[in-house]
Amino acid sequence: MARALEAARRHTLQTLLRMPAGVLRRVAGRPVEIEGNVLDPEMQLILALQKVEGRPFEERPIPEGRRALLSSSRVVGGNLPIGAVTDRDIDGPAGPLRLRIYNPRGVTTTSPALFFIHGGGWVYCDLDSHDALCRFLAERARVRVVAVDYRLAPESPFPAAVHDVEAAYSFVTANAAGLGIDPDRIAVGGDSAGGNLAAVLAQRAAHGALGVPPAFQLLLYPAVDFAVKRPSRPTFAKFFLTTRFMDVAEESYVPVGADRTDPLLSPIYGDLTGLPPAYVVTAGFDPLRDEGEAYAEKLRAAGVEVQYVLEPGLIHSFANMVGVGRSGPEAMGRVAAALRRALSTPPSVPREH
Secondary structure (H helix, E strand, C coil): CHHHHHHHHHHHHHHHHCCCHHHHHHHHCCCCEECCEECCHHHHHHHHHHHCCCCCHHHCCHHHHHHHHHHHHHHHHCCCCCCEEEEEEEEECCEEEEEEEEECCCCCCCEEEEEEECCCCCCCCCCCCCHHHHHHHHHHHCCEEEEEECCCCCCCCCCHHHHHHHHHHHHHHHCCHHHCEEEEEEEEEEECHHHHHHHHHHHHHHCCCCCCCCCEEEEECCCCCCCCCCCHHHHCCCCCCCHHHHHHHHHHHCCCCCCCCCCCCCHHHCCCCCCCCEEEEEEEECCCHHHHHHHHHHHHHCCCCEEEEEEEEEECCHHHCCCCCCHHHHHHHHHHHHHHHHHCCCCCCCCCC
């Protein structure tokens, strides 16, 4: 019943987003312009529809909110074609960890890979909420994608998620050959909270804590700083990622008395030297915009090769919107193209394993 309702919602949303641009603009409402950026009408319409769907998920009890966010993710993600998807359990620091491996169609030999960490404020989301995003990247970038289902807060606060993703990454690099992965062409990536964990993982691996360093970082509107709240946070806190959402995430994930400049918590304060090339993308109407840009600048200052992209009209979570409309898929198409370029050629000097 739930899946049928989600399919009906997706069909309705698709129909609305296929309207001619002029009609879509009129239905979405008056243009919203802040700091020179104009909110994309598709994003504006999606936000308006969310308001009529009931209480925001971050204002519900966490279990209920998780179910609501998963349902919304399925609506905007759809069921994209993929060669094969396999779930596998491995040993984690506190019990089994589930990995989901995406093999793109037509890729039968050893290939590059993306080790992907989902977002959701360390509290929400799972492998299913980001299934469409992983399918999209695997097919468009022609890489295998390995996603990890790490422990969530508040049941398992910091640093549980860090330990889980490190264990999963270590498993993938140690077993790359058996997974059909080129160990010299493994990228780490994630969105939002997942971008935080990917940035932490890249630093730890590059500095010898985890064996094989990654070849590339793919950071989608990453949350990188718990110590400083930059201006974009209050300015854009009504565009999906609300102040309440960020408060729930912080209160659930960060232990009382924690050092908020700990690089495992706020990677912007870590040692950024010697890290692999990075693609950092932010959205113009995202509270995390400023810290993502600041992280890109600090990476560049540390000598890291960085491509920073601002998607000016988009909102937080656009990476999940690969199954509806044009704006989300087009932006993620640019992400996939960057990932494919970065992993298309093996490094001139193989990394030590």
